[in-house]
Amino acid sequence: MKNIFKIAVLGVLGLFIQSCGNDESSGEKSGAITSNAAERVYVAPGEHDEYYAFLSGGYSGNLTVYGLPSGRMLKEIPVFSQFPTNGYGYSEETVPMLNTSFGFVPWGDSHHPDISQTEGELDGRWIFINENNTPRIARISLETFETEEIIEIPHSAGNHSSSFITENTEYVVAGTRFSVPYPQEDMAIDQMKGNFKGPLTFIAVGEDGRMNIDFQLKMPGFNYDLSHPGRGDSHGWFFFTTYNTEEAHTMQEVNASQNDKDFIAAVNWKKIQEYVENGGGEEIAAEYAHNVFDHSTQAATTTMKNKVLTVDPREVEGAVYFMPTPKSPHGCDVDPSGEYIVGNGKLSTDLTVHSFSKMLKAIENKDFDGDAYGIPILNFDSTLAGTVKEGGLGPLHTEFDGKGNAYTTFFISSEVVKWKLGTWEVLDRQPSYYSVGHLMIPGGNSREPYGKYMISMNKITKDRYLPTGPELEHSAQLYDISGEKMELLLDFPTHGEPHYAAGIPAEKIKSQSKKIYRLDENEHEYAATSESETKMERDGNEVHVYMTTVRSHFSPDNLEGIKVGDKVFFHVTNLEQDFDVPHGFAMIGANTSELLIMPGQTKTITWEPKKEGVWPFYCTDFCSALHQEMQGYVRVSGQNSNVPLKWTLDDEEIN
Amino acid sequence: MKKSGILMIIGSALLLGLFIYPLWNIQLEAPQYPDPLGMNIYINGIQGEEEFDIQNIDGINHYIGMKKIPTPAEMWEFNTFPIVIGGMAALGALLGILGFFRIIHPNWFLGWLILMTFLGILGMMDFNNWLTDYGTDLDPKAIMKLTDSEGNPLSYKPPLLGSQKILNFTAHSYPRAGAYLMFVGMLLTLVAWWIGKKANETMAK
Ligand SMILES: [Cu+2]
Numbered sequence: 001m002k003n004i005f006k007i008a009v010l011g012v013l014g015l016f017i018q019s020c021g022n023d024e025s026s027g028e029k030s031g032a033i034t035s036n037a038a039e040r041v042y043v044a045p046g047e048h049d050e051y052y053a054f055l056s057g058g059y060s061g062n063l064t065v066y067g068l069p070s071g072r073m074l075k076e077i078p079v080f081s082q083f084p085t086n087g088y089g090y091s092e093e094t095v096p097m098l099n100t101s102f103g104f105v106p107w108g109d110s111h112h113p114d115i116s117q118t119e120g121e122l123d124g125r126w127i128f129i130n131e132n133n134t135p136r137i138a139r140i141s142l143e144t145f146e147t148e149e150i151i152e153i154p155h156s157a158g159n160h161s162s163s164f165i166t167e168n169t170e171y172v173v174a175g176t177r178f179s180v181p182y183p184q185e186d187m188a189i190d191q192m193k194g195n196f197k198g199p200l201t202f203i204a205v206g207e208d209g210r211m212n213i214d215f216q217l218k219m220p221g222f223n224y225d226l227s228h229p230g231r232g233d234s235h236g237w238f239f240f241t242t243y244n245t246e247e248a249h250t251m252q253e254v255n256a257s258q259n260d261k262d263f264i265a266a267v268n269w270k271k272i273q274e275y276v277e278n279g280g281g282e283e284i285a286a287e288y289a290h291n292v293f294d295h296s297t298q299a300a301t302t303t304m305k306n307k308v309l310t311v312d313p314r315e316v317e318g319a320v321y322f323m324p325t326p327k328s329p330h331g332c333d334v335d336p337s338g339e340y341i342v343g344n345g346k347l348s349t350d351l352t353v354h355s356f357s358k359m360l361k362a363i364e365n366k367d368f369d370g371d372a373y374g375i376p377i378l379n380f381d382s383t384l385a386g387t388v389k390e391g392g393l394g395p396l397h398t399e400f401d402g403k404g405n406a407y408t409t410f411f412i413s414s415e416v417v418k419w420k421l422g423t424w425e426v427l428d429r430q431p432s433y434y435s436v437g438h439l440m441i442p443g444g445n446s447r448e449p450y451g452k453y454m455i456s457m458n459k460i461t462k463d464r465y466l467p468t469g470p471e472l473e474h475s476a477q478l479y480d481i482s483g484e485k486m487e488l489l490l491d492f493p494t495h496g497e498p499h500y501a502a503g504i505p506a507e508k509i510k511s512q513s514k515k516i517y518r519l520d521e522n523e524h525e526y527a528a529t530s531e532s533e534t535k536m537e538r539d540g541n542e543v544h545v546y547m548t549t550v551r552s553h554f555s556p557d558n559l560e561g562i563k564v565g566d567k568v569f570f571h572v573t574n575l576e577q578d579f580d581v582p583h584g585f586a587m588i589g590a591n592t593s594e595l596l597i598m599p600g601q602t603k604t605i606t607w608e609p610k611k612e613g614v615w616p617f618y619c620t621d622f623c624s625a626l627h628q629e630m631q632g633y634v635r636v637s638g639q640n641s642n643v644p645l646k647w648t649l650d651d652e653e654i655n
Numbered sequence: 656m657k658k659s660g661i662l663m664i665i666g667s668a669l670l671l672g673l674f675i676y677p678l679w680n681i682q683l684e685a686p687q688y689p690d691p692l693g694m695n696i697y698i699n700g701i702q703g704e705e706e707f708d709i710q711n712i713d714g715i716n717h718y719i720g721m722k723k724i725p726t727p728a729e730m731w732e733f734n735t736f737p738i739v740i741g742g743m744a745a746l747g748a749l750l751g752i753l754g755f756f757r758i759i760h761p762n763w764f765l766g767w768l769i770l771m772t773f774l775g776i777l778g779m780m781d782f783n784n785w786l787t788d789y790g791t792d793l794d795p796k797a798i799m800k801l802t803d804s805e806g807n808p809l810s811y812k813p814p815l816l817g818s819q820k821i822l823n824f825t826a827h828s829y830p831r832a833g834a835y836l837m838f839v840g841m842l843l844t845l846v847a848w849w850i851g852k853k854a855n856e857t858m859a860k
Contacts, residue, residue: 516707551714577707578714625718626798 008455010136012322013424039478041490043070048510051442051503053455054113054127055476058497061108063129063140065385068453068503069478071492079138079147080108080131086596088147092569092604093524094293096300100134100152101287109133112163112500115142116205118448120231124508126209128163128172135159137174139209144514148293154286154308155182155199161227161332165205167235167447168519171269172211175240179221179247183284189471192249194373199310200240202269207329210292215276215309217267217320220373223256226331231447232338234356236270239341241325241332245372256328256348260382262371263322264343265330266359271319271606272311281311296523298602314374321363322372324380325352331397335406335421338446340385344395344408351395351408353424386424391417396437399444401451401481409436409456416456416479418486430486432477434460441481442503450505454479454486457498465493487610490533496568515579517600526571531555534654536645543568543645548596549583550575553623554617556654557632561645564609564638570595570617573602577621583630584620594620609636660755660853662843663764666745669840673698673740679782681813683712683824695831696782697771698736700727700746719811720797722789729828732781733825742773750856761851768844775837783815 009598042050047191049067052074056066061081065074081097082089089098089106098104108131116126126148135153140146153159153174161175174589175198181187182197198221204214222242230237245262247256275281286308293300313320313587329346329352331377334341341354361367369377392410394396400406405427408417414435418428436458442450456479477491480487519529528534528546534555537544543566548555554572572585576599587607595603609615619630647654671747677695682704684691692712693704703709713723727733747767753759790812801809801822813819813826820826828837 576714578711 012018026383037487037489040479041069041071043067043072048506050506051434051450052506052509053440053442053501053503054115055457055494055498055501056110056113056129057495058111058499059109060496061110061131062496063110063113063127064495064498065145066476066492066494067506069489071476071478073492073495075145076142076495077145079129079140080105080110080136080150081396082106082593084593085634086305087593087603087605090593090605091595092606093299096302097147097150097291097293099289099291099302100136100390101154101289101304102134105134107133108136110138110499111160112165113502114165114172114445115170115504116209116504117165117167117446118169120235122443122446122448122504122508123169124504124512127502128165129607130159130162130174132159132177135174135176137163137172137211139204139205139211141209142509143512144295146293148295149211150289150291151203151213151287152290153201153203153213153307153647154288155180155184155216156201158223161200161224161240164227164229164238164445166229166238166269167231169205169215171202171229171238172205172541173227173229173238174203175224175227176200177223177225179223179244182218183286189249192221193247193526194221196247198222198224198242199609200224200265200267202272211290213288213305213308215272215281215311217272218310218312219265219320219373219588222263225329227333228334228341228445229337230334230338230356234334234338234341236268237356238267238269240265240267241329241343243328243330261324261326262328263377264325264329264341264354264376266321266323266341267542268319272313272555275316276309276311280316281309283307284310287616295517296325296521298517298522298524298527318363320375321359322375322377323354323359323370323383324377325354326350330393331408333398333400335400336402336449338447340421342398342406342408344398346394346396346411349390349393350389351391351398351419353385353387354383358385359383373525384453385423388419388424388426391419391426392429397439399439399441400449401441401444401454402449403451405451407439407441407454407481407486407530409439410458411435411459416454416486418481422604424579430479430488431574432456432458433464433475433491434458434462436500438500440501440503442505445502449533449592450503452480452482453503454481455501455503457494459497461493463645464491476501505600516577519573519575519577519600522573522600522602524571524573526569526604527573527602528571529573530575531649532654534647534649536647537563538645541566545647547572547585548575549573549585549619549630551581551583552619552626552630553649554585554619554630554632555649556647558635558651559632559646560635560637560645562609562634562636563643564612564636566609568607568609568634570607571602572597574599576600581623582621586620587634588615599639609634612636612638657755657848658755659761659764659849659854661851662749662847663747663751663754663767666840666843666847667744667751667767669836669843670740670744670747672836672840673833674737676836677702678831678833678837680827680829680831682827683715684827685824691827694724697833698740699733701725715824716811718798719801719809720799721811722792722794730785732785736778739774743767743774747771751847754847761848761855764844764848764851766851768841768848771841771844775841779815786812786815 030511044205051068053066063077080090113129135156156176157180158177160177179196198219200217223244227240244256248292327348329342329343330346367379367382392413392414436456440457478490574597681695682691743786
């Protein structure tokens with residue numbers, strides 16, 4: 001009875017708060033945009049945007065690329081979800097990318113992209129992104145804008161406090177949002193308290209980008225929500241917000257909101273790294289997939305791994321401390337100097353800012369208020385740098401402009417608030433439309449933010465665009481933050497849930513962006529790098545077709561000798577060596593997808609013909625004036641027929 | 656005569672630039688090729704301005720039934736021109752040396768220049784013939800057969816010199832560094848003849 005009462009009160013409060021927020025914002029809506037906003041986001045035809053913005057697609061499982069300031073969507077990069085547009089997750093080469101210990105998982109929930117760094121600055125080599133549901137971390141090349149590697153995170157659940165990167169890309173972390181038995185076991189759920197754990201995974205990143213789980217930190221069974229690496233003086237530390245320090249296993253909206261303070265876990269990863277290098281930690285059984293796409297063979301391979309190194313933080317002196325932070329903190333953001341760690345209590349109006357130097361002093365003075373499962377809890381007042389008072393309702397995330405200012409989103413009051421580091425005074429506030437989650441300043445996650453633009457990523461779109469039925473795309477809003485006051489310049493719909501984003505000046509990427517794959521570097525097992533190499537081969541009931549495409553024909557374009565019950569592999573190589581001339585390949589009755597093959601690339605799709613006949617295939621990408629003629633036929637004979645394999649172009653046999 | 660001999664040697668040596676730099680360049684520009692496709696014509700073969708330009712030019716040209724851009728083995732010119740240019744440079748240098756030591760009269764320089772000009776004109780005519788053949792001798796099975804307003808088959812010949820619109824492309828055809836060095840060299844041999852002649856006349860007085 002008591003609980004139901006609580007829920008009712010929260011519900012009413014929520015409604016009240018929401019409507020308040022909206023009333024406030026709608027009043028300012030019309031006057032919010034300055035008259036020359038259009039000019040400031042206008043990128044003339046043929047001209048390029050100043051920044052790349054990479055927005056996660058949330059439940060689309062992908063990553064979308066936008067130009068700023070125009071807000072034009074440039075590309076969707078498939079990462080954790082199958083993508084029929086180009087055959088990712090369907091083609092034989094890319095199917096292994098979606099392998100996990102649970103089998104083939106064709107969908108993901110992508111959350112936090114983060115760009116690789118060198119000495120705390122964005123270097124434009126790779127972008128990493130986490131998958132929340134089936135814990136995974138992906139690495140995407142910013143040369144090819146393709147997913148090159150996906151590593152599964154064993155023993156983890158709700159991979160949310162990820163994929164944030166240390167300042168020299170030493171580690172990318174994967175924290176668990178849901179505490180779970182570690183390792184998994186059959187256990188009564190109400191026995192959770194004290195028995196569940198919250199493993200935090202540190203993945204080492206090699207010079208070539210290859211990921212490798214270095215260690216897993218066996219933390220108490222709280223929910224590890226978000227995280228950020230230290231930088232500057234605090235480089236070597238990682239900070240994680242927690243909620244549900246109550247360790248409630250049910251009705252968490254109430255039961256996980258009982259403690260006035262949860263924690264920010266401060267992890268000295270350098271100490272643990274040293275401990276591990278000296279043979280510390282314990283290897284435990286684990287099962288996880290490591291998928292790597294190789295650009296020379298143009299094929300992905302899955303390696304199943306079976307061990308992971310676990311570290312009990314209590315065994316490494318001075319490795320982990322808890323900093324009490326009020327009201328179920330969500331965002332955990334470190335300012336560019338590395339001194340301030342901002343914890344946003346999502347159920348409060350205030351922000352709690354910790355000081356790294358005060359934290360070190362408190363550790364030195366053993367200024368502890370007890371411990372949690374043997375991990376020291378630092379005294380709240382000794383680490384507190386300051387509090388931003390009455391910023392708004394429901395603070396979530398904070399980014400920095402590099403000029404001593406911070407910008408925090410408030411979900412419940414639906415606004416972005418600018419405040420000053422050090423004085424903690426609120427300088428400006430702008431309504432967002434509506435219910436803003438994350439915000440992003442290009443480089444705002446590094447030591448060198450580019451504080452010209454900020455985008456907010458809003459959860460609710462309502463009346464911003466023409467209605468498209470009950471299901472609407474989310475919305476992002478672009479603000480100019482170069483002046484004292486934020487100015488709303490533009491809003492644009494985004495695909496999926498634009499959960500978080502990373503931005504980088506265009507010139508750091510565009511000059512190194514790949515235009516074609518070189519045919520002479522194509523080491524695909526089934527590539528045909530000229531028409532004379534095209535052929536068919538039978539191996540039992542498998543038929544391999546080595547096919548090429550060029551404007552505007554396939555070679556071969558007449559194929560015979562295929563039988564019902566065969567498994568046909570079309571290995572299609574695009575012979576073009578010209579920027580932006582892909583060819584497509586679609587086969588009637590294929591149970592997978594089409595292929596979209598970039599110049600110089602080989603991709604493979606399987607087709608299992610079920611009916612006798614002569615069946616057409618064609619190019620799906622409008623490649624030339626004769627695209628429509630870019631087609632061919634496959635003759636399918638009965639299972640017991642003895643029609644020999646025959647492949648021709650212009651009625652001539654190829655050899 | 657010393658000065659004119661040296662100029663004659665330098666002038667004919669500048670021909671050797673043709674072994675390093677392209678003689679001519681043809682660029683094809685169209686809206687969908689913001690970086691124009693281009694080919695550099697050397698005395699011993701044709702190369703794309705960018706690595707895959709030749710392949711891409713051939714790809715476009717196949718619509719109208721043009722032949723592929725020839726390789727050195729397919730054109731005698733690419734084997735003969737280097738010999739002619741090398742021979743003329745050597746001959747010019749020899750004449751320059753002989754002139755330097757006053758063994759021959761500077762009129763030999765003029766003779767060399769006249770021969771070189773004659774060969775140059777022949778070369779340009781040959782180049783023009785090749786362009787004409789390339790632009791008009793089309794595959795009868797060509798995908799696109801276009802005619803002008805009088806019903807004659809369209810010619811796709813790029814201009815010998817200058818810019819011209821060909822269907823959706825604008826073709827630009829201009830000399831490049833090799834040719835400029837050759838022209839400067841020939842000009843120097845003319846100067847060599849002029850100075851040598853003057854010097855001879857002064858001595859005679
Ligand atoms: Cu095509």
